Amino acid sequence: MTTIQDVARLAAVSVSTVSNVLNGRHDxxxxxxxAKVEAAIDMLQFRPSRLARQLKTxxxxxxxxxxxxxxxxxxxxxxREVETCARERFGLRLLIGSTYRDAAEEAAFFDDLLAHGxxxxxxxxxxxxxxxxESAVERGMAVVSYDRRATPGRPSLIGxxxxxxxxxxxxxxxxxxxxxxxxxAFATIAGSTMSRGDKxxxxxxxxxxxxxxxxxxxxDGGPLNERGDAVIxxxxxxxxxxxxxxxxDGRPVSGIVALNDLMALGLMAGxxxxxxxxxxxxxxxxxxxxxQTALSNPLLSTVLLPVAAMARAMVEQxxxxxxxxxxxxxxxxxxxxxxxxxxxxxxxxxxxxxxxxTRRPGA
Amino acid sequence: MTTIQDVARLAAVSVSTVSNVLNGRHDxxxxxxxAKVEAAIDMLQFRPSRLARQLKTxxxxxxxxxxxxxxxxxxxxxxREVETCARERFGLRLLIGSTYRDAAEEAAFFDDLLAHGxxxxxxxxxxxxxxxxESAVERGMAVVSYDRRATPGRPSLIGxxxxxxxxxxxxxxxxxxxxxxxxxAFATIAGSTMSRGDKxxxxxxxxxxxxxxxxxxxxDGGPLNERGDAVIxxxxxxxxxxxxxxxxDGRPVSGIVALNDLMALGLMAGxxxxxxxxxxxxxxxxxxxxxQTALSNPLLSTVLLPVAAMARAMVEQxxxxxxxxxxxxxxxxxxxxxxxxxxxxxxxxxxxxxxxxTRRPGA
DNA sequence: TTGAAAGCGCTAACAT
DNA sequence: ATGTTAGCGCTTTCAA
Numbered sequence: 001m002t003t004i005q006d007v008a009r010l011a012a013v014s015v016s017t018v019s020n021v022l023n024g025r026h027d028x029x030x031x032x033x034x035a036k037v038e039a040a041i042d043m044l045q046f047r048p049s050r051l052a053r054q055l056k057t058x059x060x061x062x063x064x065x066x067x068x069x070x071x072x073x074x075x076x077x078x079x080r081e082v083e084t085c086a087r088e089r090f091g092l093r094l095l096i097g098s099t100y101r102d103a104a105e106e107a108a109f110f111d112d113l114l115a116h117g118x119x120x121x122x123x124x125x126x127x128x129x130x131x132x133x134e135s136a137v138e139r140g141m142a143v144v145s146y147d148r149r150a151t152p153g154r155p156s157l158i159g160x161x162x163x164x165x166x167x168x169x170x171x172x173x174x175x176x177x178x179x180x181x182x183x184x185a186f187a188t189i190a191g192s193t194m195s196r197g198d199k200x201x202x203x204x205x206x207x208x209x210x211x212x213x214x215x216x217x218x219x220d221g222g223p224l225n226e227r228g229d230a231v232i233x234x235x236x237x238x239x240x241x242x243x244x245x246x247x248x249d250g251r252p253v254s255g256i257v258a259l260n261d262l263m264a265l266g267l268m269a270g271x272x273x274x275x276x277x278x279x280x281x282x283x284x285x286x287x288x289x290x291x292q293t294a295l296s297n298p299l300l301s302t303v304l305l306p307v308a309a310m311a312r313a314m315v316e317q318x319x320x321x322x323x324x325x326x327x328x329x330x331x332x333x334x335x336x337x338x339x340x341x342x343x344x345x346x347x348x349x350x351x352x353x354x355x356x357x358t359r360r361p362g363a
Numbered sequence: 364m365t366t367i368q369d370v371a372r373l374a375a376v377s378v379s380t381v382s383n384v385l386n387g388r389h390d391x392x393x394x395x396x397x398a399k400v401e402a403a404i405d406m407l408q409f410r411p412s413r414l415a416r417q418l419k420t421x422x423x424x425x426x427x428x429x430x431x432x433x434x435x436x437x438x439x440x441x442x443r444e445v446e447t448c449a450r451e452r453f454g455l456r457l458l459i460g461s462t463y464r465d466a467a468e469e470a471a472f473f474d475d476l477l478a479h480g481x482x483x484x485x486x487x488x489x490x491x492x493x494x495x496x497e498s499a500v501e502r503g504m505a506v507v508s509y510d511r512r513a514t515p516g517r518p519s520l521i522g523x524x525x526x527x528x529x530x531x532x533x534x535x536x537x538x539x540x541x542x543x544x545x546x547x548a549f550a551t552i553a554g555s556t557m558s559r560g561d562k563x564x565x566x567x568x569x570x571x572x573x574x575x576x577x578x579x580x581x582x583d584g585g586p587l588n589e590r591g592d593a594v595i596x597x598x599x600x601x602x603x604x605x606x607x608x609x610x611x612d613g614r615p616v617s618g619i620v621a622l623n624d625l626m627a628l629g630l631m632a633g634x635x636x637x638x639x640x641x642x643x644x645x646x647x648x649x650x651x652x653x654x655q656t657a658l659s660n661p662l663l664s665t666v667l668l669p670v671a672a673m674a675r676a677m678v679e680q681x682x683x684x685x686x687x688x689x690x691x692x693x694x695x696x697x698x699x700x701x702x703x704x705x706x707x708x709x710x711x712x713x714x715x716x717x718x719x720x721t722r723r724p725g726a
Numbered sequence: 727t728t729g730a731a732a733g734c735g736c737t738a739a740c741a742t
Numbered sequence: 743a744t745g746t747t748a749g750c751g752c753t754t755t756c757a758a
Contacts, residue, residue: 001503003751014729019753029727050478052751055414055734062458062479069443071654076439080432083461093475095425096459098446112456115413116425140364233658265658272660291434295596295628297635297660366735377745382737392743415735418750 002044011040022048054117063092063318064113064121068101072232073290074260075124078146081311082122090319101126101224110136120318122146123158128193133158142321142329144314147195150331159317159329163305165195165287168337169202172257172285172303175339177210180351181255181283185217187239187267188259189224189232196259199287203257217253219243221263232259236266237273243282244274254282254348261286261293261302268296268344279346289340298343306336365407374403385411417480426455426681427476427484431464435595436653437623438487441509444674445485453682464489464587473499483681485509486521491556496521505684505692507677510558513694522680522692526668528558528650531700532565535620535648535666538702540573543710544618544646547579550602550630551622552595553586559622562650566620580616582606584626595622599629600636607637610644617645617711624649624656624665631659631707642709652703661706669699 004022008015013033020028021037040046050061063086067075079096086092095118099105106125110132113121123133124146136143137157144159169186176184186203188196200218207216221235236258243253258264264286268278278284278298286293289304313332321329367385371378376396383391384400392400403409413424426449430438442459449455458481462468469488473495476484486496487509499506500520507522532549539547549566551559563581570579584598599621606616621627627649631641641647641661649656652667676695684692 001751004753005751015752016730016754017728020728023753033727047474047478049418049480049751050475051414051418051480052734053753055412055418055736055751056753058734070433070439070446071436071443073434073436073439076433076436080434080461083433083459093479094459096446096457098443111410112413115410116456117412117414233654237658265655269658269660269662291596292628292655292658295600295632295655296658297632299632364735367737368735378736379738379746380744383744386737396743412735415750416737418735418752419737421750 001049002046004046004048006044007037007040007046010044011036013037058117060117060119061092062095062116062118063090063315064109064118065094065096066106066109066121066123066125067096067098068124068126070096070098073262073292074288077290077307078124078311081308082315085312085315089315099125103127103129103132107132110139110141113141114139120321122314122318126191126193126195128191130156130158142318144318144321144329146310146314147193149194149198149333157329159314159321160331161310161314161317162195162331162333163310164333164335164337165198166202166205167335168287168303168305169199169257170206171202171337171339172287173203173206174210175285175301175341175345176255176257176283177206177212179255179283179345180347182212182348183215183217183251183253184212184255184257185219185243185253186257186259187219187221187236187263189221189235189263191223199259215251219253219256233262233266233269236263236268237270238266239263240267240270240272240276241274242270244271244276247274247276247281252282255345256282256284258284258286261288261290261300264300264302264344265292265296268298268300279344281349283345283348285345289338293340293342296344301342301345302340304338304340306334309336310334364412365409367409367411369407370400370403370409373407374399376400421480423480423482424455425458425479425481426453426678427472427481428457428459429469429472429484429486429488430459430461431487431489433459433461436625436655437651440653440670441487441674444671445678448675448678452678462488466490466492466495470495473502473504477502477504483684485677485681489554489556489558491554493519493521505681507681507684507692509673509677510556512557512561512696520692522677522684523694524673524677524680525558525694525696526673527696527698527700528561529565529568530698531650531666531668532562532620533569534565534700534702535650536566536569537573538648538664538704538708539618539620539646540569540575542618542646542708545575545578545711546614546616547575547618547620548582548606548616549580549620549622550582550584550599550626552584552598552626562622578614582616582619596625596629596632599626600633601629602626603630603633603635603639604637605633606645607634607639610637610639618708619645619647621647621649624651624653624663627663627665627707628655628659631661631663642707644712646708646711648708652701656703656705659707664705664708665703667701667703669697672699673697 004015008018083094097109120142150156221239286302293300293302367381371381460472483505513519584602587594649665656663656665
């Protein structure tokens with residue numbers, strides 16, 4: 001490896017002059033010197049070691065990104081946007097870690113980041129507990145989390161960027177209501193997180209507003225057992241199958257809002273496996289807007305979240321935070337949601353008149 | 364940050380003793396000393412800086428992973444397996460980079476890895492050219508690539524791990540042949556890479572063997588224009604739509620093997636958008652075995668690739684390579700393929716008797 | 727305008 | 743069995 005020493009020797013100047021060149025302090029030398037150094041640099045194809053620089057300055061050029069699972073399309077979409085923004089705006093690379101919703105894995109990831117001198121992390125965690133994040137802050141890290149609100153009244157040192165989950169679920173639910181559905185369910189997985197809670201609240205709000213609370217149901221698909229990536233779709237599949245098998249029960253659900261698109265996709269598959277048709281027998285709406293919703297059959301209606309904007313906000317916020325100053329980062333709630341009406345929602349079976357919501361299959 | 368100095372001071376020993384503890388050289392000290400040091404370490408919650416260690420030893424605890432796009436489910440699946448293996452077997456974290464099939468981005472990624480002292484990379488690149496990889500090797504990196512064979516007769520310094528693309532396509536094609544299809548097409552995207560070439564060869568081989576070459580077609584969906592993640596599905600969609608619109612042409616294709624699952628999923632959506640039914644009008648087979656194939660409607664029949672095994676092989680190989688010794692890494696071809704028969708394949712329209720291949724919807 | 731030198735936190739000879 | 747010390751490649755005072 002060529003070092004700053006080699007460059008200095010070749011250019012016949014001191015290492016500090018080379019360092020000045022590297023750091024843009026061109027005013028501190030004669031143009032001729034600058035030229036000599038630059039010539040030496042590209043003659044040797046010299047790339048300064050970020051490692052050594054970081055050891056000296058304490059500034060890392062890495063950003064930590066913690067995701068529950070890279071194989072989940074929503075998370076990889078967010079990761080993609082975070083990566084693009086981090087690189088374009090700040091020249092940062094990503095040190096990524098999947099933690100599979102395991103507290104010990106998360107802690108280990110933070111330890112490793114610290115050991116690598118990475119002091120900025122974006123966390124997409126569905127762990128309800130926020131202590132490990134706070135403790136990372138105590139250890140000098142700037143952390144911004146996705147899909148998690150600050151506990152009201154409890155000042156937090158971590159930044160929160162989150163979609164308006166309440167509104168997303170409300171929007172999805174209202175869409176079903178507008179189509180004439182009266183027996184609506186919200187399909188979720190076991191365990192309560194803030195974002196799940198907010199979605200359920202939004203669902204209940206919409207259902208209440210329509211006077212449909214008595215017939216509303218929360219379908220809990222049970223826990224995510226292991227390394228949860230495809231698994232959430234499997235839970236949806238199970239819920240769909242169960243629902244299909246009980247379709248003959250008194251008053252079957254005719255419309256379902258799923259916790260997210262992946263679950264909705266599983267739900268549709270399960271419903272179909274159980275012999276029920278979407279949307280003729282049951283309507284389904286998702287939340288997220290992952291690209292797979294435009295490939296399913298029927299095309300999945302969903303609430304599109306502003307992923308790129310949220311990713312940008314997370315990167316900016318985490319870069320903005322001065323860990324030393326302990327500036328409590330600003331929390332951001334994203335409400336720019338868009339209902340994408342496709343094919344998975346129709347009026348309930350036997351309905352006379354559907355509401356006049358414009359259908360745009362495709363989109 | 365607490366340093367090795369702090370620990371030494373607290374334990375009242377020298378830094379080298381602490382270093383010995385950190386590096387497991389317990390035999391070089393009295394048990395009492397060891398105990399003292401360990402007590403100091405966890406009293407201070409000390410984590411040695413990998414940065415400093417790396418600067419000294421030259422050993423990085425990071426593994427580079429280059430993917431065309433994190434948002435592509437197949438790549439994120441591979442990334443997931445690579446990450447798991449790297450961490451479990453070698454305690455390595457991942458420095459990841461998406462390059463969107465752009466040569467300059469790839470080069471920049473290698474530069475950054477080098478600057479970070481990362482000297483082992485796993486590359487999933489669809490760039491046909493291998494020069495930039497060779498040049499990384501010249502600069503001291505161990506690189507293993509996915510889905511790319513060595514050019515026969517031309518010794519390579521990079522490792523190659525690849526599924527048996529020829530066989531995968533042959534298997535998929537034979538499945539259609541066995542169902543009685545006679546007019547079969549292979550759907551691909553523009554640009555030839557080694558893996559694409561192999562798949563096409565496998566397709567042609569199967570079609571030849573069945574005497575169906577004259578009616579076989581290669582459908583080129585055109586180029587991937589930009590940051591290619593959902594885009595390949597879009598190309599598939601376009602091909603499907605085009606095909607549907609020309610269905611009335613003389614002798615329409617009745618069975619399609621897609622370059623990969625994502626393209627197959629897009630193809631099915633496009634076919635449906637154009638009014639054709641899968642598998643009644645057209646059968647479709649994919650390659651890869653991403654989990655989304657188990658969620659589509661119809662469930663997509665596909666050739667499952669041994670992703671976990673390949674990921675493991677890549678990690679092992681890249682760790683195994685001694686960059687200094689210039690050991691040309693061993694190439695590995697994975698032929699453990701499994702045809703998963705689901706719902707997207709049926710006998711062609713108007714066929715009398717289907718071949719006796721056992722159908723297992725679901726799977 | 728340029729250079730010398732200290733030191734970031736660690737490891738590994740080489741003493742003792 | 744334990745300690746001293748010279749760097750790894752860089753940045754950054756401080757001097758010249």
